[in-house]
Amino acid sequence: DAKTTQPNSMESNEEEPVHLPCNHSTISGTDYIHWYRQLPSQGPEYVIHGLTSNVNNRMASLAIAEDRKSSTLILHRATLRDAAVYYCILNYGGSQGNLIFGKGTKLSVKP
Amino acid sequence: SAVISQKPSRDICQRGTSLTIQCQVDSQVTMMFWYRQQPGQSLTLIATANQGSEATYESGFVIDKFPISRPNLTFSTLTVSNMSPEDSSIYLCSVAQGPHYASYEQYFGPGTRLTVT
Numbered sequence: 186d187a188k189t190t191q192p193n194s195m196e197s198n199e200e201e202p203v204h205l206p207c208n209h210s211t212i213s214g215t216d217y218i219h220w221y222r223q224l225p226s227q228g229p230e231y232v233i234h235g236l237t238s239n240v241n242n243r244m245a246s247l248a249i250a251e252d253r254k255s256s257t258l259i260l261h262r263a264t265l266r267d268a269a270v271y272y273c274i275l276n277y278g279g280s281q282g283n284l285i286f287g288k289g290t291k292l293s294v295k296p
Numbered sequence: 297s298a299v300i301s302q303k304p305s306r307d308i309c310q311r312g313t314s315l316t317i318q319c320q321v322d323s324q325v326t327m328m329f330w331y332r333q334q335p336g337q338s339l340t341l342i343a344t345a346n347q348g349s350e351a352t353y354e355s356g357f358v359i360d361k362f363p364i365s366r367p368n369l370t371f372s373t374l375t376v377s378n379m380s381p382e383d384s385s386i387y388l389c390s391v392a393q394g395p396h397y398a399s400y401e402q403y404f405g406p407g408t409r410l411t412v413t
Contacts, residue, residue: 284341288338
């Protein structure tokens with residue numbers, strides 16, 4: 186399975202944008218880039234996913250590099266509720282959809 | 297989206313016993329998965345629960361230890377057998393729709409926190 190590399194932790198101030206990076210240099214053409222987050226004491230929550238083009242939804246934006254070897258999850262205005270572990274996952278297009286979780290980035294948000 | 301419930305939400309069990317965890321979804325789904333999250337760790341996939349056939353287990357997980365049932369498209373169970381303290385974890389089920397699973401989001405249940413003494 187293609188692997189991802191994320192910083193262990195990041196800090197942000199409330200109401201400021203947050204850019205969470207992810208490197209996936211061995212990504213293949215059929216790998217989708219998924220982001221999930223896990224708030225304390227909860228199951229993971231879907232955030233966003235994409236293949237080649239940048240994606241936006243109500244929660245976040247996903248910026249994908251042209252060579253697809255890296256991506257950035259953008260939270261436009263961090264809130265205290267966004268404090269969580271964020272996982273960048275490559276979901277192989279030929280698989281049965283099972284997700285392989287790495288260690289993720291623990292995001293802290295300061296008021 | 298799908299709403300997933302798990303029972304029990306938590307349990308404390310004696311070593312050597314077994315616990316069955318239930319996962320119920322509010323709509324029919326194509327794929328169901330079981331994950332384990334050990335204390336302070338990330339999630340590890342245990343198996344894919346297949347409707348009407350045997351589950352597909354990941355490396356390091358076997359049917360005798362983690363038997364799984366999936367009798368229909370909205371329900372699955374995971375049993376943790378002959379438990380030891382090393383089985384203390386949070387167990388989560390998740391669901392995904394098809395037909396192109398990789399391009400669809402997954403939804404996770406709240407988890408079952410298991411402590412084995």
